[in-house]
Amino acid sequence: MMGFIQRYGLWSDDQSQMATEIADRIKAEGAEVIRFSFPDQHGILRGKTLVASALDGAFSSGISIASSLLMKDTAHRTVMSVFAAHNSTGMTEMRGSADVVMVPDPTTFRMLPWDSGCGWMLCDLYFRDGRKVPFATRHLYRDALTHLGQAGYDFVAGLEVEFHLTRLENPALACTDTGQPGKAPTVSLLHRGYNYLTELNYDQLAPVFDILRRNIQALGLGLHSLEVEFGPSQAEMVFTATSGLQPADDMVLFRTAVKQVCRRNGYHASFMCRPRLPEVMSSGWHLHQSLCDRESGRNLFMPDDDTVPLSALGMHWMGGLLDNAVPGAVFSTPTINGYKRYRPFSLAPDRAVWAQDNRGAMLRVLASPGDCASRIENRIGEPAANPYLYLASQVVSGLDGLARCADPGASADAPYDAQVPMLPQTLARAIDALEKSDMFRQAFGDSFVNYLVEIKRSEIRRYELEVSEWEQREYFDLF
Numbered sequence: 001m002m003g004f005i006q007r008y009g010l011w012s013d014d015q016s017q018m019a020t021e022i023a024d025r026i027k028a029e030g031a032e033v034i035r036f037s038f039p040d041q042h043g044i045l046r047g048k049t050l051v052a053s054a055l056d057g058a059f060s061s062g063i064s065i066a067s068s069l070l071m072k073d074t075a076h077r078t079v080m081s082v083f084a085a086h087n088s089t090g091m092t093e094m095r096g097s098a099d100v101v102m103v104p105d106p107t108t109f110r111m112l113p114w115d116s117g118c119g120w121m122l123c124d125l126y127f128r129d130g131r132k133v134p135f136a137t138r139h140l141y142r143d144a145l146t147h148l149g150q151a152g153y154d155f156v157a158g159l160e161v162e163f164h165l166t167r168l169e170n171p172a173l174a175c176t177d178t179g180q181p182g183k184a185p186t187v188s189l190l191h192r193g194y195n196y197l198t199e200l201n202y203d204q205l206a207p208v209f210d211i212l213r214r215n216i217q218a219l220g221l222g223l224h225s226l227e228v229e230f231g232p233s234q235a236e237m238v239f240t241a242t243s244g245l246q247p248a249d250d251m252v253l254f255r256t257a258v259k260q261v262c263r264r265n266g267y268h269a270s271f272m273c274r275p276r277l278p279e280v281m282s283s284g285w286h287l288h289q290s291l292c293d294r295e296s297g298r299n300l301f302m303p304d305d306d307t308v309p310l311s312a313l314g315m316h317w318m319g320g321l322l323d324n325a326v327p328g329a330v331f332s333t334p335t336i337n338g339y340k341r342y343r344p345f346s347l348a349p350d351r352a353v354w355a356q357d358n359r360g361a362m363l364r365v366l367a368s369p370g371d372c373a374s375r376i377e378n379r380i381g382e383p384a385a386n387p388y389l390y391l392a393s394q395v396v397s398g399l400d401g402l403a404r405c406a407d408p409g410a411s412a413d414a415p416y417d418a419q420v421p422m423l424p425q426t427l428a429r430a431i432d433a434l435e436k437s438d439m440f441r442q443a444f445g446d447s448f449v450n451y452l453v454e455i456k457r458s459e460i461r462r463y464e465l466e467v468s469e470w471e472q473r474e475y476f477d478l479f
Contacts, residue, residue: 003060008130043386068097113218158241162283193232231281251387282341320401327437331393338382396443
């Protein structure tokens, strides 16, 4: 009998071949369970764990999972009605938290080095009739890459990810610590900071770095370097450039791997942009990007001579990134906390501007004639961003720039003084801009934009109802 995946032709030839190889590998390596995961709207992995003997069924019929997982905010609260006759998704297929189907992608299979006998695989979401779930962000990024490929280009991306590594003192697992969200764990520092790239501070991080490095390399994620960042207990890891879906797939696995490995070893890793730690420095996600010719593999951003910073195509792509930076901030910086990073003279951008090799600009151009690694570094992102949405937003913004032959303007030698559009100072302002963006609505569809706007506004409403420590200090004794 033909299974769901075969009936609707949901696997490529490569995926079908890989599925056969994985079944043999699982038996040979003695895998006992397999985690099947999909990236939700926030870039958080969700899914189910099956015993190894259930693999054949998963590879035939997929795995059912509740569609309400796509209606949750960052506190895991379901913010759209699942029992009303209609909800704002407009999808009757999701009414009553009806199941959708996780279809495994065999090309993503890994054995998890920190969990003996455990395999892992990414999945894509489909409705029961074989249609793609339109709110599944891996589909969204794949569709953007398809449009780019039709123009003859491949998108190449390299990741620089900053995050905070601390020692776990209290995991906050008392019964009174629960909630949506629960109480944050208590941590202590691994180094005191401000000694950027010093060997002494690296040595303080070396014990946990070594644990992380071995696991990340065992996953085959292309780790290039481990670095001590500027702030207390702040670290950075850099990865070699890859193309297609891989940069986003690697990022989502990297984040969950780091958090899981740290927790198992008495540490805590946070990709929150600006944690509430004394003297903290904000963490960013710097996304290096370029286009390659699909047939020849030639870097299409490389300038012909020293008189121009990038090729004409590269300049138009950069113009698209700048023109769409304000509404695109929802994808690069999707949390309320992330906007506290956009401040002047902080090695983070505060406006949509480019410059040559200048870390104060949003876009830093690193290119020269004959340099096959010529690229644009976008410094706008936070490490908590959904990698599929962040990268998809870059692709559609760049394509928009190519279509319009967008002009990025002149290089800004003083990026914090440039007379250009400011980046949004709050998530609410970014959401307002996204809601009005014809470009993103055309690229991602009205239903997806409306869906994401509603989820993010629900987070903002919860935030505005909270009484902050600042308010308590400011008003409680005064009035």
